[in-house]
Amino acid sequence: MRKLNTRRQWLCMNKLxxxxxxxxAADPEMRRIPWALTSTVFERIAPDGGRTNAPPTCWSCIPKALEECPMLREDFAVYTVAGATSTGVLADLYEPGIIAYLPILTKHNAFVAWDAPRHHGAALAVAHVVELHGMKPVAL
Ligand SMILES: [Zn+2]
Known part of the structure; x- marks a missing residue:
């Protein structure tokens, strides 16, 4: 999932x-969005919601995604979601180094919320994170 092109990941997340x-990705008849997730790209933060950096996958492409993505084959769940809200980024965090202030990586792939500005100056974003709302599991 982390190998998804950064620009494509942001575009898919911004426009669903x-x-x-x-x-x-949205199903116009259901008025919901299908979302295939693995435990490595999803953090549950509410009974029917959580955060992810994985973009949605439309119904037509879920079989292909399951066939071609090794991570999905090992561990996946499919949900429909009522909506998604931009909540922050996954980022590498840096601090100034001692030698010529060359930045030193202090944390890799950390979640940085939009409402945590004290971390923004030290963060190099690598993926957009959204919060999923109204999640309902789908039996395939
Ligand atoms: Zn598709």
Missing amino acids: LCQVCGSP
């Missing part, structure tokens, strides 16, 4: 596009 085909 399918990470496989790039089409709108």
Whole structure:
């Protein structure tokens, strides 16, 4: 999941596009968004919600994603979600080094919320994170 192109990841998250085909992921009949997740890219923070850096996957592409993504084959769950809200980034965090203030990596792949500005100056974002709302599990 982390190998997804950064620009594509941000575009898919911002516009809720399918990470496989790039089409709108939302199901217009259900008025919900299908989302395939693994435990490595999802953090539950409410009974029916959580944070992820994995973009949605449309119904048409879920079989292909399961077939071609080793992470999904090992551990996945499919949900439909009512909505997604931008909540922050996954980032590498740095601090000034002693020698010529060359930055030193202090934390890799840390969640940095938009409302935690004290970390923003030290963060180099690598992925957009959204909070999923109204999650309902789907049996495939
Ligand atoms: Zn698709």
